[in-house]
Amino acid sequence: MDQQLVVFDRVMQIVRDHQLDGTNGRYVVMIKGGPGTGKSVVGLNLLSKILREEKQCVYLAPNAAFKNCMANKIDRERAGRLFKHPYFYNRELTESQKSFQVAIVDEAHRISSTPPPMQKKLEKSLVECIIEKTYLTIFFTDDNQMIRPKDIGSYSHVKETAQKLGCQIYEYELDAQFRCTGSEGYLNWLDDVLGIRSTANASGWENLDDLEFYIVDDPNVMKEHLIQLQAQGFDSRLLAGYAWPWSKTLQQNGQLMNDVKIYDGDTLTFEMPWNPQDSYKETKRARGIPTSGSDWAVNPEGVNQIGCIHTCQGLEFDYVGVIIGEEFRYNPKTETWEADVKKCHDKKIGSNSQTQFLRLAQNTYKTLLSRGMKGVFVYAVDKNTREYLKRRLKVVKDIDKARFYHKKLTSIRELFVGERIQIVAEEAPGYYSTDLVIPLHQYSLKPISHGYYFCDITDEQLFFENITQILENDEKEPDDFIKNMLKETPQIRNYAKAPSGLIVDIDILKFEPIVIVKRIVEGKEVTSMVFRTEVLN
CATH class of the missing domain: 3.40.50.300 (P-loop containing nucleotide triphosphate hydrolases)
Structure with missing residues (x-):
């Protein structure tokens, strides 16, 4: 700041x-x-x-x-x-x-x-x-x-x-970045990927784990992900380039027209409406539809419509899914981006603007792709564009794998061993005990969802010294929710199953950790316990 x-x-x-x-x-x-x-x-x-x-x-x-x-x-x-x-x-x-x-x-x-x-x-x-x-x-x-x-x-x-x-x-x-989890490098990467300018971030960006970024092959999958995220309390919206017309009338039942249509050959595979017009003259809109473009941005029901550049510019959401239309595509033969103004339905751009349209399209999609604070999903209608984006993202992922260890099941001892506690870890023997209560006075709680929480461990060395007393105990098996979270959360690097009999007392409640994880928070590595409780709900 x-x-x-x-x-x-x-x-x-x-x-x-x-x-x-x-x-x-x-x-x-x-x-x-x-x-x-x-x-x-x-x-x-x-x-x-x-x-x-x-x-x-x-x-x-x-x-x-x-x-x-x-x-x-x-x-x-x-x-x-x-x-x-x-x-x-x-x-x-x-x-x-x-x-x-x-x-x-x-x-x-x-x-x-x-x-x-x-x-x-x-x-x-x-x-x-x-x-x-x-x-x-x-x-x-x-x-x-x-x-x-x-x-x-x-x-x-x-x-x-x-x-x-x-x-x-x-x-x-x-120039300090607050959106996209604070990654200026991500925006520079977008510049390079979209052909706006060559940058030093051609192969990726810093704090990769803090921003979820996915290229998807099915827009329906992207839609379902965003609906689920919205249901979990994350502001999530679908966005698209202006590659489809925007109806000024409603269906007879008051529902919005499904203007955004995607085909596989002659088969319709995806359809959704644009965000609503501010007013409709002949038909009353059905219940649950946002009242305007600005209401779409704040109304949770907005996740059921697609926003364009004019209804999201200047705004931000937790997660966005961006559909790249056929007006903007990557040509693998020339290895350049191409833009066709005739496939753009923004009437204020005009069909005579072909010479300017490439840069306008690049600016548009960079703006759309920078609306997400926590994560970005991308689907390109054109298959060559999709494959190009996958290749660019693969470079990022491959380099990241070379730089960091990635999510894997490990032991408590391996999870905690590091320069700060190396000596203690080597000397600490393992014991079997029925249960152990560890009081924790310095901690930080962060909700996940469905009653699950992260509890960050501030004094890792002291915690490890205590937990060594029950390292020979049986390990707890994570439930399906935690298994899915470990798989789908790129910020989690390593994890270990918590020993049975471990009880953590944080004054306001006592809980039994299910797993202990190493995760990246604002560019720093944090050790956290994952537990479930109804007390804080």
């Missing part, structure tokens, strides 16, 4: 040091940052703090889904004052002929040359209009998330406009 705090403090210093009434000119702060670097977190905290300083402040976002999701967290009247589309902000100030003290422009790269609702070109760019009417404008930008030809809010355009208007400019950059 250091970078974010520095930027936050420096912007607040500008707010406090200046009257922001035009007497000393206008100020523009430019903050560059990729997906998951905390741009929105900084922006929302600035909004709150500036308002507490009794200065005027408004939060502008050209992406309606992001803006509406933020607005849904507070009452409607207050949201209408604080969160606006840049076009309406400009129109209000044009009509009132007034200037505003502070405007925070999030996702500035999505500002369009033909903004809604008129979708006509303005006499001046919307960036220029905003700066002219605001004493301090704070822009958050990422050129690699520009996904339409008419997106104009690039870093260079904002800077050139601010210079033309004689503004005092402050520039900052955020």
